[in-house]
Amino acid sequence: MKNFVDLKNYLIKEIKPQENYQYFIFKELINSGGQISYDELANRYDAEYENANKTDTRTILRDAPTSALSRHGYITSDKNNVYSNFNEEPLYYKDTISWILEKSLDHWAKNKSIKGLEFREGVIKTDREIEKFCYENNIPRNLVENIILSINRGEKQIILDGPPGTGKTYLIKKIVQFLSSEDSIYDLVQFHPSYGYEEFVEGLRPTTKDASLSFEVVSGKLLDLVNKTKSSYPINQTPNSPVK
Numbered sequence: 001m002k003n004f005v006d007l008k009n010y011l012i013k014e015i016k017p018q019e020n021y022q023y024f025i026f027k028e029l030i031n032s033g034g035q036i037s038y039d040e041l042a043n044r045y046d047a048e049y050e051n052a053n054k055t056d057t058r059t060i061l062r063d064a065p066t067s068a069l070s071r072h073g074y075i076t077s078d079k080n081n082v083y084s085n086f087n088e089e090p091l092y093y094k095d096t097i098s099w100i101l102e103k104s105l106d107h108w109a110k111n112k113s114i115k116g117l118e119f120r121e122g123v124i125k126t127d128r129e130i131e132k133f134c135y136e137n138n139i140p141r142n143l144v145e146n147i148i149l150s151i152n153r154g155e156k157q158i159i160l161d162g163p164p165g166t167g168k169t170y171l172i173k174k175i176v177q178f179l180s181s182e183d184s185i186y187d188l189v190q191f192h193p194s195y196g197y198e199e200f201v202e203g204l205r206p207t208t209k210d211a212s213l214s215f216e217v218v219s220g221k222l223l224d225l226v227n228k229t230k231s232s233y234p235i236n237q238t239p240n241s242p243v244k
Contacts, residue, residue, distance in 0.1 A: 002073055002086040004093035005124055010072060011100050012119040020049070020108040021065035025075070025082065027101045030094070034084040038062055041082065090127045092145040096152045122152030123179050133178050139171055147175055185228050189221050
């Protein structure tokens with residue numbers, strides 16, 4: 001049976017909706033524990049969106065959207081009800097799926113199309129992998145799951161706070177190693193009052209050449225990482241794309 005990872009791949013790679021019905025069916029199935037009647041589904045849809053078609057919403061939902069999702073193996077249905085046909089695992093992925101559906105429905109409401117909506121690939125770890133890693137390294141499981149969710153949502157910063165000497169650097173090093181692939185690169189930077197833009201991004205540095213002093217633009221830690229990166233996690237660089 002399919003699971004949340006399969007569903008994520010379907011939502012960001014395979015789905016080809018003519019309307020927003022498939023997203024809505026998934027959202028309501030997840031919110032309703034995996035089963036909902038077509039009558040209730042239609043009532044909820046009409047309460048949120050305008051049905052500009054002559055055909056009633058219940059009939060529309062039972063037709064093409066149901067056929068598409070059944071054909072791909074994500075739902076089953078009978079005359080009155082629709083049922084989810086995927087396992088809700090890894091469980092921590094549930095929030096990611098709900099977030100993708102919310103963003104997709106919002107995009108559709110504003111644009112009446114799915115064009116222009118893109119999701120980046122994220123981190124996929126099984127419950128067993130997370131449990132083993134947390135047990136072996138004595139790291140809180142909820143911390144690891146929250147970091148994975150943040151990465152999958154495209155959040156650009158993750159902050160661990162706490163008093164000095166409580167293991168924050170140790171934790172994040174271990175977690176980065178756990179989430180990285182063989183091609184991943186990372187570095188540790190300690191910010192302090194004298195650490196400036198020149199060291200972190202780029203800046204002028206004095207150099208000597210032919211017994212004369214000159215200044216050259218030298219990359220800092222951040223640009224060094226970007227320049228070393230081809231297609232590795234966690235920073236992806238595409239050809240001819242500016243660094244943002």
